[in-house]
Amino acid sequence: MCLAIPGQVIEVLDTANQIARVDVVGVRRSINVGLLSDGNGGGVEPGDWVLIHVGFALSKVDEQEAHATLSLLQRMGAAYEQELEELRTSVIE
Amino acid sequence: MKFVDEFRDAQLGRVVAGQILAAADPGRHYKVMEVCGGHTHSIYKYGIDDLLPEAVELVHGPGCPVCVIPMGRVDDGIAVARQEGVIFTCFGDMLRVPGSELTLLDAKAQGADVRMVYSPLDALRLARSNPRREVVFFAIGFETTAPSTALTLKRAKAEGVLNFSCICNHVTIVPPLRALLESPDLRLDGFIGPGHVCTVVGARPFEFIPVDYARPLVISGFEPLDILHSILMILRQLQEGRCEVENQYTRVVPREGNLRALEVMAEVFELRPHFEWRGLGFISQSALKLSAAYRDFDAELRFALPGVRVADPKACQCGEVLKGVIKPWECKVFGTACTPDHAIGTCMVSPEGACAAYYNYGRFAREKEAV
Numbered sequence A: 001m002c003l004a005i006p007g008q009v010i011e012v013l014d015t016a017n018q019i020a021r022v023d024v025v026g027v028r029r030s031i032n033v034g035l036l037s038d039g040n041g042g043g044v045e046p047g048d049w050v051l052i053h054v055g056f057a058l059s060k061v062d063e064q065e066a067h068a069t070l071s072l073l074q075r076m077g078a079a080y081e082q083e084l085e086e087l088r089t090s091v092i093e
Numbered sequence B: 001m002k003f004v005d006e007f008r009d010a011q012l013g014r015v016v017a018g019q020i021l022a023a024a025d026p027g028r029h030y031k032v033m034e035v036c037g038g039h040t041h042s043i044y045k046y047g048i049d050d051l052l053p054e055a056v057e058l059v060h061g062p063g064c065p066v067c068v069i070p071m072g073r074v075d076d077g078i079a080v081a082r083q084e085g086v087i088f089t090c091f092g093d094m095l096r097v098p099g100s101e102l103t104l105l106d107a108k109a110q111g112a113d114v115r116m117v118y119s120p121l122d123a124l125r126l127a128r129s130n131p132r133r134e135v136v137f138f139a140i141g142f143e144t145t146a147p148s149t150a151l152t153l154k155r156a157k158a159e160g161v162l163n164f165s166c167i168c169n170h171v172t173i174v175p176p177l178r179a180l181l182e183s184p185d186l187r188l189d190g191f192i193g194p195g196h197v198c199t200v201v202g203a204r205p206f207e208f209i210p211v212d213y214a215r216p217l218v219i220s221g222f223e224p225l226d227i228l229h230s231i232l233m234i235l236r237q238l239q240e241g242r243c244e245v246e247n248q249y250t251r252v253v254p255r256e257g258n259l260r261a262l263e264v265m266a267e268v269f270e271l272r273p274h275f276e277w278r279g280l281g282f283i284s285q286s287a288l289k290l291s292a293a294y295r296d297f298d299a300e301l302r303f304a305l306p307g308v309r310v311a312d313p314k315a316c317q318c319g320e321v322l323k324g325v326i327k328p329w330e331c332k333v334f335g336t337a338c339t340p341d342h343a344i345g346t347c348m349v350s351p352e353g354a355c356a357a358y359y360n361y362g363r364f365a366r367e368k369e370a371v
């Protein structure tokens, strides 16, 4: 549960509840972007990369950082696989 | 150097390792604590300690949220999970944490409705779709995770989802660090600061470390090269007689943190006067509970919790491991009675726990050979 995984925003689904659809290495899920709304980049747009932790975007990152972090996580093996498995179970509305 | 070649820029890693050697005073022994379990994981995975000169020792800190949950709190969770009509939700890592008799997974096998969730928002969705059931979320984590619970509770309140409640076990990272710095057991020379916690709280909460205790802290990213750079920055500070909070992870961590997250936390939580940490005992103002405005969502008020304090098993030395006083393999039950499949202590449960990281990456065998 400690990992923060980078994902790319595909679309903002619900502005009132601040829900966006993201792609995390091919897994597409909804997450909450409400922690980014004031300051910290002022919301998200399609194409943005964010660090995701337990279903919430914690911060924005640039694309290069996102790829570097993903490759680091991929090499972590089991812990990363488990995190992705858990992400797959998630249905955030 | 088995693992070193796996990391990106292994060559650059060796260069930084050379600079660390040059910055270290050969007559001195340095103890550097990595606070965060994520760093512990990276260090073992990539064999970063193999690259360091002998004078520099890495010590693992208390920053794995699963590892610090005391047994009594697990028992409280199980007691609630067993109540009629309850759907009990928690992160996957919590399921195998031993309580005094059972784990949550055991309780589930015996019929309790315990469900793993990826996000607190998944728990809230379960509450919406099961209006006749009581859905309880067992919240754990440092400041990285607490804002997510806070925002979920805000939404539950706004939508009036009254069958949702939370057992709040959120902890804060600064008080245990202060406790460690006050402890006579341990002399630390510097800290590798927790990168993701700092995206939320920023750098300021750590300034007491150089100011009150004259030790450097460098906020670090999670790549092997980040960690090596941070160690170099710590040694350079010591070499130059400086003592500051520096930020190696500027590409992700803003110095002031995430103001929105801090604001939501301040609204939903307040500090507990004290909280028990596994192996570390009671630490004052080290944990969060729901604020008065959110008392309707506080499972500790809604359900009768046993609230019994349970001493750690005799064989368990998690406290010493969490304080960095002993290495995981120095615990008497490490790798024998205590393994990831049958954990006695918490440090063996989460992959971020120091014992599990040692065990999983075969460090155990190598350390033993070396001794």
Ligand code: SF4
Pocket: B315, B316, B317, B318, B319, B321, B328, B331, B332, B333, B334, B335, B338, B339, B343, B344, B345, B346, B347, B348, B349, B355
């Ligand atoms: S080996 Fe097990 S009991 Fe010993 S310190 Fe590690 S987790 Fe705790």
